[in-house]
Amino acid sequence: MLSVAVAGASGYAGGELLRLLIGHPEVSIGAVTAASSAGDPLARHQPHLTPLADRILAPTTAGTLAGHDVVFLALPHGASAAMAGDLADDVTVIDCGADFRLSDPQAWQQFYGSEHAGTWAYGLPELLVEGRTKQRVQLAGQSHIAVPGCYPTACSLALAPAFAAGLASSDVVIVAASGTSGAGKSLKPHLLGAEVMGSMSPYGVGGGHRHTPEIDQNLSRAAGVPVAVSFTPTLAPMPRGILATCSAKLAHGVTAESVRAAYQQAYDEEAFVHLLPEGAWPSTGAVLGSNNVQVQVAVDERVGRLIVVAAEDNLTKGTAGGAVQCLNLARGFDETLGLPVTGVAP
Ligand SMILES: NC(=O)C1=CN([C@@H]2O[C@H](COP(=O)(O)OP(=O)(O)OC[C@H]3O[C@@H](n4cnc5c(N)ncnc54)[C@H](OP(=O)(O)O)[C@@H]3O)[C@@H](O)[C@H]2O)C=CC1
Numbered sequence: 001m002l003s004v005a006v007a008g009a010s011g012y013a014g015g016e017l018l019r020l021l022i023g024h025p026e027v028s029i030g031a032v033t034a035a036s037s038a039g040d041p042l043a044r045h046q047p048h049l050t051p052l053a054d055r056i057l058a059p060t061t062a063g064t065l066a067g068h069d070v071v072f073l074a075l076p077h078g079a080s081a082a083m084a085g086d087l088a089d090d091v092t093v094i095d096c097g098a099d100f101r102l103s104d105p106q107a108w109q110q111f112y113g114s115e116h117a118g119t120w121a122y123g124l125p126e127l128l129v130e131g132r133t134k135q136r137v138q139l140a141g142q143s144h145i146a147v148p149g150c151y152p153t154a155c156s157l158a159l160a161p162a163f164a165a166g167l168a169s170s171d172v173v174i175v176a177a178s179g180t181s182g183a184g185k186s187l188k189p190h191l192l193g194a195e196v197m198g199s200m201s202p203y204g205v206g207g208g209h210r211h212t213p214e215i216d217q218n219l220s221r222a223a224g225v226p227v228a229v230s231f232t233p234t235l236a237p238m239p240r241g242i243l244a245t246c247s248a249k250l251a252h253g254v255t256a257e258s259v260r261a262a263y264q265q266a267y268d269e270e271a272f273v274h275l276l277p278e279g280a281w282p283s284t285g286a287v288l289g290s291n292n293v294q295v296q297v298a299v300d301e302r303v304g305r306l307i308v309v310a311a312e313d314n315l316t317k318g319t320a321g322g323a324v325q326c327l328n329l330a331r332g333f334d335e336t337l338g339l340p341v342t343g344v345a346p
């Protein structure tokens with residue numbers, strides 16, 4: 001049994017981590033920590049986590065996180081890097097934040113505006129790397145893992161098989177809608193109920209969103225050559241879920257059959273990434289609370305473009321589920337342990 005601490009346990013990502021870890025047979029939950037909410041009962045911030053209702057949130061310090069086999073960090077950007085250096089070397093640290101995702105310090109500086117903290121193993125097991133292997137081979141035995149951003153998880157899994165197989169070459173356009181939990185719990189004026197309910201709106205338009213270099217990084221690794229995407233996120237009036245509509249110019253002569261075959265080959269053996277049967281389309285409702293990514297492909301012959309639609313739950317596969325999957329791989333458990341493979345409907 002591994003003893004596990006969750007830092008940022010009062011937040012959305014921390015709450016989802018705890019929901020999944022409660023059902024994980026190989027872990028026991030140790031410290032649950034927060035910042036301004038330290039001293040509060042966990043139940044005040046995570047009313048759905050009934051088995052942990054009596055727990056009190058501890059302050060997030062190296063001391064409260066010490067003595068655990070595994071520490072999950074679900075903290076704002078920058079806070080993870082500050083904390084990671086104070087944790088013992090033999091602890092498995094899985095960071096849900098962005099601090100260690102990018103390998104290019106210049107990209108970090110440009111999109112996050114601070115000094116680059118470093119690069120950890122990237123925690124997207126199903127990502128194809130240079131057309132052949134999958135990223136999971138780099139996760140076995142790892143002690144420090146950076147969990148991908150929620151948009152990069154959906155968008156990269158949507159397009160990597162096409163780039164890895166040389167079916168798509170350029171001109172990548174992604175428009176993705178996210179539920180509001182993607183923005184975290186802290187108060188933001190544009191996320192008040194009156195602003196969000198019954199309305200959709202874009203943000204980070206024009207290449208400014210910080211997930212753009214992360215998607216570039218992933219697709220470039222899949223393709224083996226540099227890929228740059230146009231990425232536009234939008235905010236949707238729902239608590240959870242991401243629906244990413246991704247399109248790219250098809251290489252000459254590529255057919256719908258060859259596209260489908262490449263995606264079947266990439267994902268047929270995967271437990272969590274599913275190419276849907278022809279005619280069925282991904283939806284956020286269908287993946288709610290599960291660690292699944294639903295994918296569907298189409299070829300628009302009139303304009304010679306590939307269209308891939310992917311849906312995930314941003315808090316499950318997009319954060320906490322992905323993080324638990326990384327723990328399983330790092331510690332040699334079955335990759336699916338403790339992770340839901342069915343959604344909740346309606
Ligand atoms: N929400 C999502 O869909 C996704 C989130 N992530 C990442 O997960 C991390 C957490 O996000 P999320 O849960 O949404 O955010 P929340 O705002 O919901 O939660 C943030 C957590 O961090 C704590 N905290 C705030 N400031 C500090 C600080 N300076 N030092 C230590 N702890 C602090 C908060 O404690 P308190 O409540 O006491 O202030 C709270 O527990 C972020 O890095 C985010 O980018 C990744 C993918 C998707």
Ligand SMILES: CC(=O)N[C@@H](CCC(=O)OP(=O)(O)O)C(=O)O
Nearest residue numbers: 097098149150151178179182183
């Ligand atoms: C709706 C919304 O605001 N979503 C967040 C992304 C959440 C996520 O994946 O985050 P991290 O990179 O922070 O881990 C955003 O666009 O910044």
